[in-house]
Amino acid sequence: MDISGADFIKGMAFLGAGIAMGLGAIGPGVGEGFVAGKACEAIGRRPDEAGLLTRTMLVGQAVSESTGIYSLVIALLLIFVV
Amino acid sequence: MDEGFITLCRYLGAALSVGFGAIGAALGEGYAAGQASDAISYRPQASGEVLKNMLVGQAIAESAAIFALVVSILLIFGSTEFHTQIFGWAALSGGLCMGLAAIGSGIGAGVPAGTACKGIVRQPASSGKILTTMLLGSAVCQTPAIFGLVTAFLLIFLDHSNVPLYPGWAAMVGCGISTGLAAIGPGIGNGLTAGEAVSGVARNPDQSGMTSRTMLVALGVAQSTAIYGFLISLMLLFMTPKESTSFAQAMRLLSAGICMGFGAFGPGLGVGMTGAYAVKEVPRNPDGSQVLVRTMLVGMAVAESTGIYSLIIALLLIVL
Numbered sequence: 204m205d206i207s208g209a210d211f212i213k214g215m216a217f218l219g220a221g222i223a224m225g226l227g228a229i230g231p232g233v234g235e236g237f238v239a240g241k242a243c244e245a246i247g248r249r250p251d252e253a254g255l256l257t258r259t260m261l262v263g264q265a266v267s268e269s270t271g272i273y274s275l276v277i278a279l280l281l282i283f284v285v
Numbered sequence: 286m287d288e289g290f291i292t293l294c295r296y297l298g299a300a301l302s303v304g305f306g307a308i309g310a311a312l313g314e315g316y317a318a319g320q321a322s323d324a325i326s327y328r329p330q331a332s333g334e335v336l337k338n339m340l341v342g343q344a345i346a347e348s349a350a351i352f353a354l355v356v357s358i359l360l361i362f363g364s365t366e367f368h369t370q371i372f373g374w375a376a377l378s379g380g381l382c383m384g385l386a387a388i389g390s391g392i393g394a395g396v397p398a399g400t401a402c403k404g405i406v407r408q409p410a411s412s413g414k415i416l417t418t419m420l421l422g423s424a425v426c427q428t429p430a431i432f433g434l435v436t437a438f439l440l441i442f443l444d445h446s447n448v449p450l451y452p453g454w455a456a457m458v459g460c461g462i463s464t465g466l467a468a469i470g471p472g473i474g475n476g477l478t479a480g481e482a483v484s485g486v487a488r489n490p491d492q493s494g495m496t497s498r499t500m501l502v503a504l505g506v507a508q509s510t511a512i513y514g515f516l517i518s519l520m521l522l523f524m525t526p527k528e529s530t531s532f533a534q535a536m537r538l539l540s541a542g543i544c545m546g547f548g549a550f551g552p553g554l555g556v557g558m559t560g561a562y563a564v565k566e567v568p569r570n571p572d573g574s575q576v577l578v579r580t581m582l583v584g585m586a587v588a589e590s591t592g593i594y595s596l597i598i599a600l601l602l603i604v605l
Contacts (some may be wrong), residue, residue: 208517214533217537222540230551235590236585244574247566250572268590
């Protein structure tokens with residue numbers, strides 16, 4: 204296997220894309236799951252406020268999704284631009 | 286030289302398999318035993334029932350470690366009739382895959398075993414229902430480990446002689462890492478959900494049917510990222526790469542496995558946490574269970590999104 208120049212850079216960019224998206228997916232996954240769980244708990248306690256709680260849950264999840272989207276963007280940049 | 290390399294890889298794979306594979310089951314069973322001891326202190330006269338339940342639960346949690354042991358033994362004593370280096374890489378990767386995949390299921394299956402011991406002390410009259418829910422939950426917790434076992438067997442026993450060594454070695458390692466790492470999160474997540482379901486049945490045995498049904502829905506969704514990992518593994522295994530000495534081609538395939546493997550951890554664990562909270566509330570207010578299940582599924586779908594991003598990046602890396 205020849206490891207040199209442009210090929211090496213391309214290889215490392217691919218590896219970086221995988222690591223970026225893979226590790227970047229952990230936090231949002233756990234965080235959003237926790238939000239959804241707590242929302243279910245709250246709805247169990249106050250079923251009449253289910254609409255408000257679902258809305259709050261979705262806003263909170265959208266915000267914690269952002270770091271996952273950063274990872275996606277960086278991974279796509281590493282694959283297609285570098 | 287090749288035969289020596291293959292033997293080396295098989296031994297290393299065997300060590301990785303049982304080494305990693307022993308972590309999860311030991312933790313899970315320890316948790317079950319701890320909860321059982323705690324439970325017996327509340328009601329010593331129920332010790333026989335609790336002990337029986339603890340042993341049944343631990344036996345299920347043990348199965349993931351037994352898969353890892355079987356793969357190790359096969360790698361050490363199996364025949365080395367194939368003599369190209371690619372079989373060495375495949376064997377190493379099979380061991381790694383089974384070892385990693387056993388961690389999550391081992392930890393996960395221990396949680397319902399522990400909560401069942403506590404539940405039996407609280408509701409000795411419903412111990413049958415509690416045991417049934419525990420068996421169902423722990424059995425589903427094993428699914429990610431079974432994906433790992435299937436992938437390990439495919440890696441170890443398939444004929445890879447038409448796969449070029451470069452970049453085939455990277456496809457093999459990526460294949461093992463993808464299913465192996467992807468099994469950890471869903472395994473633990475399933476355990477959390479199943480544990481709360483068992484507690485819920487103990488709290489309100491009349492609602493055991495509704496609780497078990499909600500648990501199974503939640504477990505099914507939590508499984509999805511493990512299935513993505515398995516899918517990427519199968520693609521890496523069966524889409525034979527073109528021969529190329531390029532470093533970038535090798536890294537592309539390895540990176541797809543790493544991406545999907547790590548990417549499945551968070552959503553698997555997160556969706557399991559969502560399921561745990563939802564399943565906890567169902568027996569408390571059975572009338573609102575429809576709204577609860579709906580919110581649970583919406584929340585899970587959003588939490589799943591980063592797993593889907595990882596799947597997309599992994600697919601792009603394989604197909605490009």
